[in-house]
Amino acid sequence: MAYKRKCFEGYEEVSVSIESRVISKDLQSSARDKVKETLTDFRKLYAKLLQEHEGNKSYSARNITQKTLEVAAKRFEKLHKCVNVSKRLGQVPGVEVGDQFRFRAELYVIGLHRSMQSGIHYMQKDWKTYAISIVDSQRYDNVMDNSMDELTYMGHGGNPAVKSVKPRDQKLEGGNLALKNSMEAKTPVRVIRKTSNNLYTYLGLYLVIGMVQERGKYGKLVFKFSLKRTPQPTNIDSRNVIRQKRDVVSNIEALQVKK
Numbered sequence: 001m002a003y004k005r006k007c008f009e010g011y012e013e014v015s016v017s018i019e020s021r022v023i024s025k026d027l028q029s030s031a032r033d034k035v036k037e038t039l040t041d042f043r044k045l046y047a048k049l050l051q052e053h054e055g056n057k058s059y060s061a062r063n064i065t066q067k068t069l070e071v072a073a074k075r076f077e078k079l080h081k082c083v084n085v086s087k088r089l090g091q092v093p094g095v096e097v098g099d100q101f102r103f104r105a106e107l108y109v110i111g112l113h114r115s116m117q118s119g120i121h122y123m124q125k126d127w128k129t130y131a132i133s134i135v136d137s138q139r140y141d142n143v144m145d146n147s148m149d150e151l152t153y154m155g156h157g158g159n160p161a162v163k164s165v166k167p168r169d170q171k172l173e174g175g176n177l178a179l180k181n182s183m184e185a186k187t188p189v190r191v192i193r194k195t196s197n198n199l200y201t202y203l204g205l206y207l208v209i210g211m212v213q214e215r216g217k218y219g220k221l222v223f224k225f226s227l228k229r230t231p232q233p234t235n236i237d238s239r240n241v242i243r244q245k246r247d248v249v250s251n252i253e254a255l256q257v258k259k
Contacts, residue, residue, distance in 0.1 A: 088132070
């Protein structure tokens with residue numbers, strides 16, 4: 001089934017279809033190798049920096065991990081070692097449905113979700129913003145059905161469970177506005193979900209098919225976006241693939257700092 005809409009990459013308007021994202025095996029293999037190489041190098045840098053930082057008693061174990069990941073990502077960026085850095089709609093070269101990642105920073109360095117903090121990443125075109133990717137970190141009351149084909153994604157802002165802030169009405173701005181615009185333009189959004197084993201799994205492309213505003217559990221107005229998975233460009237059963245533990249760099253053993 002063809003999916004064809006006007007989409008945007010950088011500041012040029014381009015036409016994208018699912019079929020056009022299917023590239024030759026040689027090009028796909030090359031992109032895949034590049035993603036694996038990038039992740040391997042990033043994990044080595046992270047392990048090295050973690051060993052240097054672990055003596056810092058001013059940080060808790062969790063804070064050391066997060067701080068080290070942020071430093072590693074910034075250094076990677078400065079060294080121009082990140083890949084797929086251009087904002088794009090649709091699939092990311094070298095990344096497949098079901099791929100899993102250990103850290104959110106890994107999504108950043110390979111271009112799957114180019115935001116270290118925000119759950120909604122978006123781009124701008126002609127004074128409008130469009131959602132590129134979202135991360136369901138399960139800090140909000142998002143709901144994924146068992147088939148993984150449908151997702152109810154809560155808008156961002158005013159959630160005391162995420163930040164120490166007072167509950168407030170969510171506004172139609174930033175990522176919320178970008179998701180609304182994506183719904184109207186019918187442009188695809190990449191969905192990544194943090195699973196119970198604390199890995200980030202790439203679920204594929206979804207379309208925003210609905211949006212409502214209602215009172216949330218804190219009594220404030222929140223946005224709820226309904227997303228539905230698009231037909232996959234291959235014949236694989238993505239639900240089975242997603243449920244399998246599949247680290248992208250499967251031949252690299254877990255990098256642990258030895259004391």
